[in-house]
Amino acid sequence: MSATPQVRSQAGAPVPSVDSTTAVAPAFDFLDLRAQFAPIRVDMMQAIARVMESQHFILGREVQSFEEEIASFLGARFAVACASGSDALVLALMALGIGDGDEVITTPFTFVATAGSIARVGATPVFVDIDRDTFNLDPAGIAGALTPRTRAVMPVHLFGLAAELQPILELARAKRLAVVEDAAQAIGARHHGSAAGTFGEFGCFSFFPSKNLGGAGDGGLITTQDSTLADKLRLLRVHGSRKKYHYEALGMNSRLDALQAAILRVKLAHLAQWTRARQEHAERYRSLFQAAGLGSAIDVPAAPATEYVHVYNQFVVRAKDRDALRSFLQTRGIPTEVYYPVPLHLQPAFRYLGYTAGQMPNAEQASHEVLALPIYPELKEVHQQAVVQAIADFYSLKH
Numbered sequence: 001m002s003a004t005p006q007v008r009s010q011a012g013a014p015v016p017s018v019d020s021t022t023a024v025a026p027a028f029d030f031l032d033l034r035a036q037f038a039p040i041r042v043d044m045m046q047a048i049a050r051v052m053e054s055q056h057f058i059l060g061r062e063v064q065s066f067e068e069e070i071a072s073f074l075g076a077r078f079a080v081a082c083a084s085g086s087d088a089l090v091l092a093l094m095a096l097g098i099g100d101g102d103e104v105i106t107t108p109f110t111f112v113a114t115a116g117s118i119a120r121v122g123a124t125p126v127f128v129d130i131d132r133d134t135f136n137l138d139p140a141g142i143a144g145a146l147t148p149r150t151r152a153v154m155p156v157h158l159f160g161l162a163a164e165l166q167p168i169l170e171l172a173r174a175k176r177l178a179v180v181e182d183a184a185q186a187i188g189a190r191h192h193g194s195a196a197g198t199f200g201e202f203g204c205f206s207f208f209p210s211k212n213l214g215g216a217g218d219g220g221l222i223t224t225q226d227s228t229l230a231d232k233l234r235l236l237r238v239h240g241s242r243k244k245y246h247y248e249a250l251g252m253n254s255r256l257d258a259l260q261a262a263i264l265r266v267k268l269a270h271l272a273q274w275t276r277a278r279q280e281h282a283e284r285y286r287s288l289f290q291a292a293g294l295g296s297a298i299d300v301p302a303a304p305a306t307e308y309v310h311v312y313n314q315f316v317v318r319a320k321d322r323d324a325l326r327s328f329l330q331t332r333g334i335p336t337e338v339y340y341p342v343p344l345h346l347q348p349a350f351r352y353l354g355y356t357a358g359q360m361p362n363a364e365q366a367s368h369e370v371l372a373l374p375i376y377p378e379l380k381e382v383h384q385q386a387v388v389q390a391i392a393d394f395y396s397l398k399h
């Protein structure tokens, strides 16, 4: 796609007001992790030094303390740290004994690791379309996707908003299915007063740097309320071994580094405040868009219903002429992202499942319309104003 905006006045001459030199805010990034690091630099460096002095790098006291702190933050009984959010999903399915011949119901509108984890353990992902308003798995579609092979449902709390869990949990209880929550984007999100990730058998979290609680590299964690399942996870993340060189089960190597744990412990203390900043930014976007009066051109996510606490890992709007808008914004120095341009049921990697275009209409429509706007905690009001102003300019010039 051309980086030149297709915006011209009636006479065909360039419109002066869209010249990039008129951008009102200094350049900013979609996500600025340096802005997050600056005020916690001293604490971070101390935490890193503490691990270096100990020369203890794998699991150990630092990881255990982190697990305890995050379990308490989430109100979960057990938290087991591992090497990534993707591994958290795989370990959860392994602990449930899900594999060959089993089916797991999930959403096609998510990061690849969700369905990837199901396929990775040898089971079959079964996609159910999303709800138009929330982008989350539509519980109404689950009953029609059940077969005698269905073993679990894997809802994703996409962009930081919990999926509608009550009907999923009820159905799972009635049909004896496990629920594995992909809470990678939703640490701290709440639903009916409890934390996302504490409803099902397992809640899976990611500390990939762009998540709300991001490490200095990869990291993940699984929560559970069941001591037997927690024990299984601890076994599986260290090759199925409780005693050195004795193997009870086939596991894997998926542990959190002590360095990551030390870093995440520093950051966890700031998470609630960072989340509040994200929520304030979302509110501000809503009022700025309302004031801009863009009508149906931009569909802004509504404030969540009272039983939800949204943590806004992403602020995702639906936009008319999304790709043209995105190119235009790029020329104005406004960074955006598209999560996700192709739903999983139409990805080459999942072609073997046999889905075709048109089978998941809501996910497919979303993939053509969604646009994520910057919403990191340190984002400034002038940046948000510049984002909304540039979007308003695009539509007023184009239509």
Ligand SMILES: *Cc1c(COP(=O)(O)O)cnc(C)c1O
Pocket: 084, 085, 086, 087, 110, 111, 113, 114, 156, 182, 184, 185, 205, 206, 207, 208, 218, 219, 220
């Ligand atoms: C980030 C993410 C994952 C995977 O986490 P990694 O730590 O990157 O492996 C899984 N599911 C969703 C929805 C994610 O956003």
